[in-house]
Amino acid sequence: MNGNTPYGGAPGVTEAGQPSTDVELTQDQRRALRQAVAGIVSRTRSYLPDSYTVGSELSYGSNGPTATVAVRPPAGHPVSAGFTPDLDDIETGLAADERDEVARGLAASAALQVMDAVGDGVKPTAR
Helix, strand or coil, rough: CHHHHCCCCCCCCCCCCCCCCCCCCCCHHHHHHHHHHHHHHHHHHHHHHCCCCEEEEEEECCCCEEEEEECCCCCCCCCCEEECCHHHHHHEEEHHHHHHHHHHHHHHHHHHHHHHHHCCCCCCCCC
């Protein structure tokens, strides 16, 4: 019964008897967040070859919206970056330098995963 009321959330998220703290976004805020995350995805793709898969996920919960951008390299472990922007950041837009920093960091981490997985045993095919 606890989940049927606005006063009871998942254990550890909202205490019984307390109002839910879910943050509601307007359509414009959701659109702006989707565009910002899509920009990070496209910038990350621009730094990597086609053999890398880049994707994103948006979720909305009690702590507000959460965005995750992930890269699956052709070898090695996937890497991801997640962040929870403030409502002010959503309304003013995520800064271009912050989006670039996330994209560069993901691309570098994904390339490092491939280098770690392949090791030094690869012989160059050309001089």
